[in-house]
Amino acid sequence: MTTKGSCGAPANFAWTLACLAIGVLCLAPATPAFAQATGAPSSGVTQGVTSGINPVQQATPSNSTSNQTSPGVSQTMLFPGEDFRLQPGDLINVRLFGSPDYNVTVRIGLDGAVELPYIGSISLEGISVRTAQLRIEDKLQSGGFYKIPDITIQVIDTVNGSVTITGEVRTTVPVTTERSLREVLLAAGGLPATASHIVKIVRPGVDNPIVVNLGPDLAASATANIPIRPHDIIQITRASVVYVLGAFKSQGAVPLDQASPLTLMQLAALSGGVGFEGRYEDLRLIRTVGTERKVVDVDIKKVMNGKAPDPVLEANDIVFLPTNNMKAILKNLGVGGVIGLVSVLIAIRSF
Numbered sequence: 001m002t003t004k005g006s007c008g009a010p011a012n013f014a015w016t017l018a019c020l021a022i023g024v025l026c027l028a029p030a031t032p033a034f035a036q037a038t039g040a041p042s043s044g045v046t047q048g049v050t051s052g053i054n055p056v057q058q059a060t061p062s063n064s065t066s067n068q069t070s071p072g073v074s075q076t077m078l079f080p081g082e083d084f085r086l087q088p089g090d091l092i093n094v095r096l097f098g099s100p101d102y103n104v105t106v107r108i109g110l111d112g113a114v115e116l117p118y119i120g121s122i123s124l125e126g127i128s129v130r131t132a133q134l135r136i137e138d139k140l141q142s143g144g145f146y147k148i149p150d151i152t153i154q155v156i157d158t159v160n161g162s163v164t165i166t167g168e169v170r171t172t173v174p175v176t177t178e179r180s181l182r183e184v185l186l187a188a189g190g191l192p193a194t195a196s197h198i199v200k201i202v203r204p205g206v207d208n209p210i211v212v213n214l215g216p217d218l219a220a221s222a223t224a225n226i227p228i229r230p231h232d233i234i235q236i237t238r239a240s241v242v243y244v245l246g247a248f249k250s251q252g253a254v255p256l257d258q259a260s261p262l263t264l265m266q267l268a269a270l271s272g273g274v275g276f277e278g279r280y281e282d283l284r285l286i287r288t289v290g291t292e293r294k295v296v297d298v299d300i301k302k303v304m305n306g307k308a309p310d311p312v313l314e315a316n317d318i319v320f321l322p323t324n325n326m327k328a329i330l331k332n333l334g335v336g337g338v339i340g341l342v343s344v345l346i347a348i349r350s351f
Contacts, residue, residue: 082130085176087160088112092124094136097150105156118145129153163228167236168195175230181212182224184234191218193257195236201226202233209235216261240315244271247278247321256315263310264303267319274300278321285311286318 086092088110096102106114112125119139124132133151140149161176165188173179173187181201185191197218201210214221228234241253242262249272256262264285268274280301287296300321302308313319 084129084174085126086124086132089160091157093154093156095152161230163232165234168192168238169236175228178227178229181226181228184228194239196239200235204231242313242317245320247275247323249273261312263312265310277323279324282322284320288316
């Protein structure tokens with residue numbers, strides 16, 4: 001009769017085979033794949049010097065984490081693209097994927113070089129961001145510091161090859177050779193609703209500013225293809241307004257968003273509507289043409305009834321709706337005043 005016991009005293013043939021298999025697995029040496037998974041070094045692999053980083057991690061694709069903002073780096077980073085050419089005075093952040101210790105922010109010196117960990121001084125003047133990344137990676141790899149280094153360079157500040165935007169938009173956009181006006185404005189975040197779509201470009205060496213009318217749609221504007229060069233200054237002024245006077249609930253200036261045309265009926269709605277005391281047939285639209293002003297006849301009653309087209313307003317238009325004197329007096333008196341006035345009239349007629 002057999003009894004159940006340890007692996008050393010098997011109860012049957014199947015139990016003996018199971019124990020032997022377990023023993024083989026326990027005594028087998030770690031395979032290279034297992035060593036890599038656990039971070040243990042394997043033969044033929046060069047360890048990272050002083051950083052303690054596992055070289056196997058260097059082969060990991062960096063597209064998922066290389067765009068993360070590094071600690072201690074300004075949140076107002078510029079992203080001019082990998083074709084941006086570095087020049088003395090540029091402030092850059094250099095970091096190695098997978099190695100939090102290799103993260104340095106440095107300004108390119110007047111000699112065009114920077115000091116980086118392990119490799120010392122390296123010249124980056126006049127080369128693109130992509131070429132600079134490859135040059136640093138080559139230095140780290142050829143020096144035996146890392147097996148497959150993955151370097152990312154971000155431009156934090158630049159005084160070279162940039163365009164300044166002033167007015168309603170205040171920022172600096174990197175420009176190395178030429179970029180279209182559309183690209184520069186979109187890189188700056190686009191035009192706000194308060195911005196005029198007529199911009200001025202001040203260019204060094206050009207006496208008069210370049211005036212560009214972008215029209216209502218920046219994306220579809222043909223004039224937005226004008227080339228912008230380094231050191232240009234783009235001036236963006238505040239958008240114009242239209243003025244509302246007379247028999248409207250609210251009077252004053254209404255900002256004109258050039259990206260969305262404003263009609264007379266829309267203006268009336270923004271102004272709280274037309275009062276009943278208004279003389280609809282006498283509405284006056286005063287428009288400035290050049291240096292002269294002219295009156296455009298508009299019958300707002302027909303417009304409200306759909307019998308006349310709703311005119312599109314232009315910058316600095318003045319919409320004036322005169323009031324009927326009697327209606328205006330009744331409106332000022334209010335309900336109580338009207339009742340009192342009617343009572344007085346009835347008392348007078350009774351005599």
